[in-house]
Amino acid sequence: MLKNEFHKEQWLKDSLDQDKVEIPEQLITYKKSRWQRFIQYLASPTKDPLEPIYSSSVGYTSLKLLPIVTAVFITILQIMLQ
């Protein structure tokens, strides 16, 4: 057996044995419905892509100034195009 390769490395076996996995309850029954799983996917926590921007004061100020800068830019663009 390949597992015999570990017999020489007792400390490695001890380390690997420390890794215990907890089985989630939702796996106990098989969910047949894809819809059920889709709803679960929608309800799962997700990452906010703007978080790094508004979590710092500089980023927050930039976020507030962004509409003004955009408006100025569009105005200039319109003047140039006339």
Add this chain to the structure above:
Amino acid sequence: MMSNEEWMEVYKNGDIEGFEQLYSRLYEPLYCFLFRYTREEQLSIDIVQDTFERLQYIKQDFDQQKGTVKAFLFQIAYRLMINKLNRRKKWRTLFPFLVPTESRRLSADEKLTVQEAILQLPEKQRAVILLVYYHDLPQEEIAQILSIPLGTVKSRLHNAIKTLKEELKEDFDA
């Protein structure tokens, strides 16, 4: 007590009890393998469910002469997992701002846990060490699951043990 292969025959003949028996016996080892490989609970749950869903479509492909039901399911799960991880890598390349913030870096006095050490192993070595140590699968079945030659299983195992020893040895000696 009936074996997995016997329950598979029952299921192939149309009795849903065969499927239920296989699910109740094999969802745990499958989840443990997937979770240890990815360290992501929701992803591992999804792949376990997808594996058994896939089994419903390809149950007739199972051939007892070629291997066990456990190896058959592990092979499905491994392929699904690799596909999902590859697809995710592509999406992350396209939308890097959606990538979760990098996991914590270890400071000099912190020890590398065995979970982190396994996660840091190259993907090919990681699968082999998990299948050998935690699932005690024979070399032939691991080769079948990973679709690699028999000799490669052993060489990857040796490399994985060597890498793990290097990563954990310092902590152990300390």
